[in-house]
Amino acid sequence: MTKLRAAITGVHGYVPDYVLTNAELETMVETTDEWITSRTGIKERRILKGNDKGTSVIAIESVKGLLEKTKTKPEEIDLIICATITPDMVFPATANVIGTEIGAINAFGYDLLAACSGFIYALTTGSKFIEAGIYKKIIIIGADKMSSIVDYTDRTTCIIFGDGGGAVLLEPTTEDVGIIDSIHRSDGIGLPFLHMKAGGSRKPASHETIDAGDHYVHQEGSAVFKFAVVNMADIVLKVMRLNNLQSSDIDWLVPHQANKRIIDATASRMGIVEDKVMMNIDRYGNTTAGTIPLLLWDYESKINKGDNLIIAAFGGGFTWGAVYTKWAYDSH
Numbered sequence: 001m002t003k004l005r006a007a008i009t010g011v012h013g014y015v016p017d018y019v020l021t022n023a024e025l026e027t028m029v030e031t032t033d034e035w036i037t038s039r040t041g042i043k044e045r046r047i048l049k050g051n052d053k054g055t056s057v058i059a060i061e062s063v064k065g066l067l068e069k070t071k072t073k074p075e076e077i078d079l080i081i082c083a084t085i086t087p088d089m090v091f092p093a094t095a096n097v098i099g100t101e102i103g104a105i106n107a108f109g110y111d112l113l114a115a116c117s118g119f120i121y122a123l124t125t126g127s128k129f130i131e132a133g134i135y136k137k138i139i140i141i142g143a144d145k146m147s148s149i150v151d152y153t154d155r156t157t158c159i160i161f162g163d164g165g166g167a168v169l170l171e172p173t174t175e176d177v178g179i180i181d182s183i184h185r186s187d188g189i190g191l192p193f194l195h196m197k198a199g200g201s202r203k204p205a206s207h208e209t210i211d212a213g214d215h216y217v218h219q220e221g222s223a224v225f226k227f228a229v230v231n232m233a234d235i236v237l238k239v240m241r242l243n244n245l246q247s248s249d250i251d252w253l254v255p256h257q258a259n260k261r262i263i264d265a266t267a268s269r270m271g272i273v274e275d276k277v278m279m280n281i282d283r284y285g286n287t288t289a290g291t292i293p294l295l296l297w298d299y300e301s302k303i304n305k306g307d308n309l310i311i312a313a314f315g316g317g318f319t320w321g322a323v324y325t326k327w328a329y330d331s332h
């Protein structure tokens with residue numbers, strides 16, 4: 001029997017209109033455009049403004065655009081996986097809200113929580129349903145409204161994060177394209193360095209937790225940086241080794257956009273030049289689960305069918321991983 005692979009057959013993204021520049025951040029906290037640019041590579045990020053607007057707004061806009069461009073009817077969708085750490089509500093799942101809003105009347109959906117690695121975890125999870133022949137059309141979403149959990153008086157975190165996301169369609173293929181391999185890891189050793197202290201069952205919301213600012217992202221940046229810089233590159237090299245890929249075989253590195261210095265270090269250890277590294281951190285900052293689909297959306301017209309992509313991420317938890325995929329279509 002011919003082996004089925006899961007292939008990304010379309011991508012669409014969404015970023016809110018409001019642009020929060022480094023210049024505006026200079027008026028909010030003690031920082032400078034020069035510091036932010038040189039330490040992170042970020043110039044601006046997007047913010048979703050308006051009451052009652054959650055991550056589903058970003059996801060729904062992405063999926064609507066995706067369905068339109070791939071000429072997919074919502075009733076054809078089997079499964080929706082939404083990777084996010086900023087769900088509209090703790091429950092029900094944001095994937096539920098999205099499914100109903102887009103008219104996916106035959107689908108089921110769930111959220112996946114793996115911080116900045118959420119999208120690639122979801123990509124691997126979805127691809128297994130396709131490889132097993134169970135489902136034919138799966139939507140994988142990575143989206144976050146980070147502004148809902150960022151403290152805009154904390155200069156060490158508010159400069160990094162932004163709102164945005166995107167979605168891809170996964171379908172079966174018997175061609176020599178699609179998702180070929182993936183490796184993932186998680187390790188609770190990272191908990192102290194990147195987490196939200198309250199709002200879960202361990203420490204429910206109270207006046208005290210709000211007064212203490214415990215519902216914001218807590219990050220010890222340099223510890224996260226050190227772990228990310230080593231582990232993201234290590235796992236990328238491992239997936240390359242297991243698939244006999246040399247640097248010259250890689251057409252694109254698609255790295256999570258947390259810090260340009262982490263991305264540069266990963267590319268350098270892989271031995272690939274900057275032209276092969278997808279990058280939009282300057283415009284969007286770190287949108288957590290949103291960075292990878294936003295990159296694929298930005299670069300879609302430049303990717304050729306058959307190109308070898310290594311998608312890599314690192315995030316809170318810690319979580320990390322790498323996915324090797326051969327691009328399945330030309331969109332240009």
Ligand SMILES: CC(C)(COP(=O)(O)OP(=O)(O)OC[C@H]1O[C@@H](n2cnc3c(N)ncnc32)[C@H](O)[C@@H]1OP(=O)(O)O)[C@@H](O)C(=O)NCCC(=O)NCCS
Pocket residue numbers: 030031032035036039040116155156159194220221222223224225228258259286314315316
């Ligand atoms: C957050 C991050 C940009 C900070 O950069 P860094 O070079 O590690 O900086 P440090 O935290 O060591 O701080 C260095 C100095 O800059 C200061 N600083 C921190 N933020 C600043 C800002 N926005 N503007 C100006 N100075 C700042 C610190 O207070 C510190 O000052 P001190 O030396 O007087 O104590 C960096 O650690 C990082 O990107 N970490 C990884 C984050 C990440 O990947 N997160 C998401 C996981 S996916």
